[in-house]
Amino acid sequence: MLGSLDTRISSLAKSEAEDARLELPVTNPETERKNITRAPCATCSAHNEAICSAINDCDMDDFARNVRTRLVKPGQSVYREFEEAKFVFSVVSGEIRLANLLDDGRRQVTAFKTAGEVIGAQQNGYYQSDAEAVCDTVVCQIPVKALETYLKKMPAMQTALTEKVLEELQELRHLAILLGRKTPVEKIATFLIDRAEKSGSETENEIKVSLTMGRNDIADFLGLTIETVSRTITKLKKMGVLEVPSNHSILIKDRVWLENLAEGEK
């Protein structure tokens, strides 16, 4: 509901975000072991896409004082399902996977979140998923209490956050269609197209998509087994739709074809 902020700013500033990993904020000895530092909001590479973009310069200093930046290593968790939700996080760089587990270990990844996206949605005070880093990732840690204060004070931030939540709703709806009604080929094609749109780098006649996550994560995201993911990628490769230069990148050779495959047009 509410105003319809144009959200298509998200494809910008992605390459800057990549670099952010290298120029991490200086750590101080006290917090070194936890890789937590004072937030360098002033120079944040994700600023323009994050909800913080709604903060005006005067309030920024105050905001920065309440916020911490945290480096998360691959596989490490930011928070877990059912844990008390004291923070909301904004992804600065890298990539986070949100996942839910069944008792017997089956897993469903519900989203991959990159720079500018917000994680930590809660209900009744508890997180609703596990959040883990897929690769080296920097997140910005905002205390819920502080956030609430800012949201009240800054309607633009409230709007921006609402917009993020509605985006998330839409993505989950798309995921539901994919999981419930698409074939493996359609699933993989959809996944690659979505990633290409989000962060692909397009050259003359091909698009390079980088996969920070492994086949396992892809399988648990698409509701498939790792073998089916592998076989399906191989199939698309043999068809000539794409190439696989390495385990962590895909070259889309025929975007239109892949898009058609994603929608089920044979």
Added chain:
Amino acid sequence: MLGSLDTRISSLAKSEAEDARLELPVTNPETERKNITRAPCATCSAHNEAICSAINDCDMDDFARNVRTRLVKPGQSVYREFEEAKFVFSVVSGEIRLANLLDDGRRQVTAFKTAGEVIGAQQNGYYQSDAEAVCDTVVCQIPVKALETYLKKMPAMQTALTEKVLEELQELRHLAILLGRKTPVEKIATFLIDRAEKSGSETENEIKVSLTMGRNDIADFLGLTIETVSRTITKLKKMGVLEVPSNHSILIKDRVWLENLAEGEK
């Protein structure tokens, strides 16, 4: 994010809501054909669970003036995907299914919404799903413009709405786990348990669950075919977990067993 309103008020007042169908607001000739009438907020059966509960008595009259009530017949749509989103709706009674279609007609139902729930989430001004009545349903039609005004004026309403949206997020996450990782038996069991919790009527040693929707809707919600839904229900019947007095109701004979089946414990 934000405050954690306790949302477990939703199991109350359901029986009242059922009656609402019978005592529909009086229609006036002018709007008769469209089944749209002035909203009878003062006597609304869904008031306590709806976001309108955040409105104080003074503002209620004003609110009622902006809002219309609409009767929707089974199969009729409230809105369609990609349609311009001029209204947000609050379900007063009956049941609405939200669904998304693929080009070739495959369908994924993403939610069933009952009294007190809000539908009409939009992004960039357009609805994200089709919304259709499953049975005779009354919805309350709130112009987005008016709603925005109220949200600004009444923080409690903003909070209530945010809470609804977060609930929806959680439900979609659960749906994703179900679609991606559960077996047909687990899917049906989960579906029935959820419905029992939401609106089941419990007697001594059994719970009656009413199914307003047909097998087709259930299939499209759970990512199955209608045949598999039918076979799975038959299987559970033969196991003795439940009985099927009619096509539109299920008697859960062993709740704990069904709960275990829902979680995959054999």
Added chain:
DNA sequence: CGGCTATTTGAGAGAAATCAAGGATAGTGG
């Protein structure tokens, strides 16, 4: 009662999961 639609049931095919190796890749330490 008759016709329509919804649901159940059956038989068979097809597709993805499972089980089982084999190969590639990356990270470690010599």
Added chain:
DNA sequence: CCACTATCCTTGATTTCTCTCAAATAGCCG
């Protein structure tokens, strides 16, 4: 810099489910 190991990915063979196709039955409304 290279060998070594652990992990990740691919490929193959087989099994098991679920879908598909087809038909019968049951429920509902006029």
